[in-house]
Amino acid sequence: QKEVEQNSGPLSVPEGAIASLNCTYSDRGSQSFFWYRQYSGKSPELIMFIYSNGDKEDGRFTAQLNKASQYVSLLIRDSQPSDSATYLCAVTQGGSEKLVFGKGTKLTVNP
């Protein structure tokens, strides 16, 4: 079973700060990388995806991918209390559509 590792946290940042979430994966054949946000008691929702090495920005969110280091990260700028949630990193298994999920990092943004 291919693995996706995330720091479980909790990660606590003050409102307005940058939150940095990290993920490493073991399958060198992985081609697509996703970040999901999951509020307590709710289902995961897709917030970012990235396929190529480098950075991808969408509003306050930036995803970073380094395939050589097998590393994916998510930066949240100007963090808001509404960003408080668990963030799941997910990676495709080889060339398939199956996703392997990390266990998630719980983020708390303090007002």
Place this chain on the structure above:
Amino acid sequence: NAGVTQTPKFQVLKTGQSMTLQCAQDMNHNSMYWYRQDPGMGLRLIYYSASEGTTDKGEVPNGYNVSRLNKREFSLRLESAAPSQTSVYFCASTLTQNYGYTFGSGTRLTVV
């Protein structure tokens, strides 16, 4: 546009009882998945269906069966529920690997 609909939202079963979790999507997605989520374990794949008429085992298939009834519907059956199957079950679907999954709202199952 409802997305992915799961029923029921909550269920309590006694050990040994059977039940079927229903999932339907209206996005014309090809692939559908069943995951379970347990504290400290993350999301684990139970079964998936890459297309209508095909199903395959995931990481934790024991104790479960699935049916891909048509392109829209993918059901998960517990034949003889065990306390170890107490979990939150999520159905998901996707068009291709580049689009990520859309998840249903989940079924919270307790087996006593």
